[in-house]
Amino acid sequence: MSSHYPLLKPADLTADQRDLYEKITAGPRANGPFRIMHDDGSLAGPFNALLFAPGIGNAVQELGAALRFNGELPDRTRELVICAVAAALNSEYEWYAHSRAAVVVGVSEEELAQLQSGSVPTSASDSEAAALELTRELVAESGVNETIRATAQKHFGHSGITEISVLVGYYRTLAGLLAVADVPAPADTAPDKGHEK
Secondary structure, eight states: OOOSSOOOOGGGOOHHHHHHHHHHHSGGGGGSSSOSBOTTSOBOTTHHHHTTSHHHHHHHHHHHHHHHHSOSSOHHHHHHHHHHHHHHTTOHHHHHHHHHHHHHTTOOHHHHHHHHTTOOOTTOOHHHHHHHHHHHHHHHTSOOOHHHHHHHHHHHHHHHHHHHHHHHHHHHHHHHHHHHHTOOOOSOOOOOSSBOO
16 A cells, blocks of 8 residues: 555554554444554554644544534435545545445445536435535535525534534545545455454
């Protein structure tokens, strides 16, 4: 696997890095449909890079955990939004990870193909379409169309459009980190339960 960051093994971590490592590898992330760790214990995806700045890395992983596991958005909506960001930014690892998470929460392969092509899936509910239109506006960074914002707010309220906006920003951040670190998607395509097989 190509990466501009050396893979840090658990035995080589400082105390701050070890604390962050344990937070990342504990809880619901460890049992997800995509790998977060290699056979040697080093972290996969953006997580290895976060270890190099453990103070920032901890804040980033806490925000990610809050968005994925404690947000108010329906799981399907959340994963559709994340996949739309991954597709728009051509983030291989993000797509690898969250296309698997999306399938677990009921997103079909056809819907994923439509997202990957930049389209809102034809089978999306009105609220999912509103979230995806808002996501498209946020990724484009050219302002947010008032009609699109109002439609999303009608479906999700202030709390929901705040969550969507932060969700998009968070996954844009991870996509940037993955690009800087040059972290590709794993070579195999079979979903697993957190660890590289």
